[in-house]
Amino acid sequence: MHTIAVTRPHWQTESDDRALAAAARDGDRSAYAVLMARYRGMAFAYSLAALGNREEAEDAAQDAFVQAYAAMPRFDPDRAEWAAWFMRIVRNRCRDGLRRRSVRRPAEMPLEIMDEAPGPEAVAMADSRRRVLMQAVAALPEAQRVPLLLHYAAGKTRGEIARALGVPESTIIGRLAGGLKTLRRRFGGEGLI
């Protein structure tokens, strides 16, 4: 049985992930709670960027944690990285959600990512322009939309996004650049300024 101190200050490393996952696999719920606290933001941000709906994103992220917990006995921390394994579950849950939606509601859903309390930069930007920008982002293909939102709106680093999506960091940079160019063509002229 692994003993993990939940209040440990430095647990943002891979080795801690491995130890936490091993402890959670052995039935330590507090270790799994730490993993949940660590990856809740990324799972929800990815789900929201992929699904574009807050309720569905929350459900998908929660279901991913439940599914991962149920599958923990089959997870081998020595052979796989927990973050990559868990984010694969999140991606599959989102894919299932999109598939169900394509059957249930074929119409494109608006991306609901506007925060209730915008930051100081957002105040400077006219609200209507922000709305136009978000609509343009929602129209982007998923491969460009998800990295753009995770990087700029969720504040994730390129390395974190690369790990979450299971692709190299250079791929994330390329997708970010592609998304920016697409938005630039969309607005033209002086853009948002």
Next chain:
Amino acid sequence: MNLVCICVRSRLAALAASGTEMEPTSWAARHVAACPDCSRERRALASLAGGLASTRLPEPDEQEFAAAVWRKIDALPAPVHRAAWWQSPGLLAAAAGACALALWMAREPAGVGVIAPPRAPASTTRVGGPAGPVASISPASRPKADLLTTPPAAPAPRVRKPGVAKERTPVIPKLRPGLNPAAARPRRMLASAGSATTGSTVAWSDWGSYYEQKGDYRSAAYAYGMAHSEKRDPTTAFAYGRASEASGDLASAMDRYAAVLEQDGG
């Protein structure tokens, strides 16, 4: 916009995405500083990134989120330990039975593997007709037009013995167009015909009786004639005359009846 502008603008988005800045002394940075279009492009990309960064993705409440997850986890059905199928006595017995059945069905049955050839009958079977000696069909006496239209079925395998001359397979031409006696030939006749290829004999009188029963009196008269030519006896001669009379050949019938009367001393 010239070629340098195109080259520089292709880098601007990648630089904005990677979060790096141009080297101030690089040719691209000098061009951006000098070119108003590229400078405007750079500002537009920067404002776009700033606009994106001004948005914030909402985050779920930590306590509610964790509570919901644990609720769902606790609602999961308890994992049921299912015994492996080989640990179930019934399934194990069924699997063993299936294996035994497969092995039994796959085994080679005793005695099967070499199909023994059919044995030729030791003696010729007479099929109806008048009693009398049986004439054998030898290659020399074989008629040019045989009564069979098909070769005998299932010929017995030949075993060549030293000193025995090779036996020729008889060529059996068709007697008449449209005649197919094989379709209704009696089984005993077939056995006898099969034995003809191995040296056994079939009496011409038997063929005559057969065709007479079939109503083919012309073939019957021919067969009786062949039998009569091989061995002249009153019975065959009478049958020859009867078949000829039935077939309409009254002249031949009268000749045969006359011959019978001569042999009887009448």
